[in-house]
Amino acid sequence: MSNVDYKVEVLVGLEIHVQLCTRTKMFCGCELAFGTEPNSRVCPVCLGMPGSLPVMNKQAVEFSILAGLALNCQIPSFTKWDRKGYYYPDLPKNYQISQYDLPLALNGYIEIPTDNGLKKIRIRRAHLEEDAGKNLHTAGNFSQVDLNRAGTPLLEIVTEPDMSSAIEVRTLAEELQRIVRYLGISEADMQKGHMRFEPNVNLVITRAGQQFKTPIVEVKNLNSFRALENSIDYEIGRQLDRFLETGETMEMGNKSTRGWDDAKEVTVLQREKEEAHDYRYFPDPDLVPVRVNEQWLNEIKSRLRELPSKKRLRYVKEYGLSDYDAGVLTNDRTVADFFEEAVKAGSEPKRACNLLTQIGLKLANARGCAITELGPKAADIAQLAQMTQTGEISATAANTILEEMVKTGKAPRELAEQLNLIQKNDAGELEGIVDEVLKSNPQAAADFKEGGKKSGKARGFLLGQVMQKTKGRANPKIAAEILDKKLA
Ligand SMILES: [Zn+2]
Structure with missing residues (x-):
């Protein structure tokens, strides 16, 4: 069947779990730790011992509200904790503390850049819950459980199905990663499982004036941007093929869940004909409800900072940078702050940008450190930039000097002289x-x-000779002016 016969519209909604970087767990005093000895960060509360009582982590709630505000959500003045039935060994209480009908944040939106400008993706809700531990199946014919992660605060963000391609979903996920990092509420390190994604995918197919919706598929537990994008692309193709083959459409109860096989790059059926789960939610009697009064909310609001998307636009408008440069600089808050500091110290924005993006980031990546840890201060970058602005050194020389500054810790002018x-x-x-x-x-x-x-050609040759005679140290602009004057 050819593409001309039908039109396909893609609908994707996304659930994102973000691990918050509080010092301790959601309802007990155990420290959050990654890669430590199994079951070394546990206590009676997160082990689900009878008689132990949870105590809410206030910082986790504040982090979640901060995220809600950044996502343009309403923050209700009253929320509560609910128990969600969960009978697996990785959460020994037999329930998960979550939020059912009264989340901490709701009805927001996030804007993502697309080829047709900014697109608004609605956020349905964001609520706080505790993570489960990890079941390990590596010990031969029995399983083990590591409960270090049990009780870790997780922010679950749910979007409406407003995205219409895999790349839009990826863009949103990356933007969200930047936002939580800017807010300082999560390290959002994918390798450590700090962000996990579950997209809901289906298609609306229009054929001969009639609309058909394919059954919704939820792809579970994706932990990389690549897997997120590829699994959605795969689902789009698979659902279209299946519809053309069988004509199957969405009905009550034919929503299914699938997993992503990273090696084969296919989704694999996990559960079919999923019924509405009865999790037996009920308010947790051990925890008091959360009341967010105006004073507390304002205090949290005052911690909101300029978000990456706003910063990106401002860099283009205020500093005259390209979209690309603005994107690279604002990708990481540390880099953006460092750049602005250099500009404040007297660098032309474009010069500081070039030094940081062409040399600084490369060196930082090679050393696996932040740009601020390379050694040179923002004021040094500004001084180096000014030396190119006044023609004291060339742009190429500035790059060389920056590399040497990182290696030797010396000042720009000293190096410029030393390196001739x-x-x-x-x-x-x-x-x-x-x-x-x-x-x-x-x-x-x-x-x-x-x-x-x-x-x-002759002019170029003569200028080349001048540069050669001066070992590349002639200011090319002044040399050219002299040459043109002499031969005019
Ligand atoms: Zn604990």
Whole structure:
């Protein structure tokens, strides 16, 4: 069947679990830790011992409200904790503390850049819950459980099905990663499972004036942007093929869940004909409800900072940077702050941007550290940038000097002198050199004077000779001016 016969619209909603970087767990005093000895961060509360009582982690609630505010959500003044039935060994209480009907944040939106400008994706809700531990099946013919992760605060964010391609979903997920990092509420390290995604995918197919919806598929537990994007692309193709083959459409109860096989790059059926789960939610009698009064809310609001998308637009407007440059600089808050500090210290924005994006980020990546940990301060970057602004050194020399600054910890001017990179800006001195070059290259000088085809080439050659004679240290702009004047 050809594509002309039908039209396909893709609908994707996303659930995102974000692990918050509080010091301790959601309802007990155990420290959050990654990669420590199994079951070394546990206590009677997160082990679900009878008689132990949970105590709410206030910082986790504040982090969640901060995220809600950043996602333009309403923050209700009253929320509560609910128990959700959960009978697996990785959460020994036999229930998970979550939020059912009264989440901490609801009805917000996030804007993502698309080819057709900014697109608003609605956020249905964001609620706080505790994570489960990990079942390990690596010990031969029995299973083990590590409860270090049990009780870790998780923020679950749920969007409406407003995304219409895999790339839009990926863009949203990446934007969300930037936002939580900017807010300082999560490290959002994918490798450590700090962000996990579950997209809901289905299609609306229009054929012969009739609309058909394919059954919704939820892809479970994706922990990389790549898996997120690829699994959705795969589902789009699979659902379309299946519809064309069987004509099956969405009905009550034919929603299914699938897993992602990273090696084979396919989704695999996990559960079919999923009924509405009865989790037997009920308010947790051990925890008091959360009342968010205006004073507390305002205090949290005051901690909101400029978010990456706003910053990106401002960099383009205020500093005249390209979309691309603005994107690279604002990707990481540390880099953006460092850049702005350099600009405040007197660097032209574009020069600081070039130094940081062409050299700084490369060196930081190679060393696996933050740009602020490389050594040079923002004021040093500004000084280096100013030296290129005044023509004291060339842009290429500035890059070399920055690399040396990182290696040696020396100041820009000291290195420029030591490496003989100060440009010859002295017009008198350069004039003498230009004269010498003209004298020893009479043919090129004549070609240049004559004009026409050969002229441009001859000019380039003569300038090259001047640069060679000065070992690349002639200020090319001044050298060219002198040359043009002499041969005019
Ligand atoms: Zn504990």
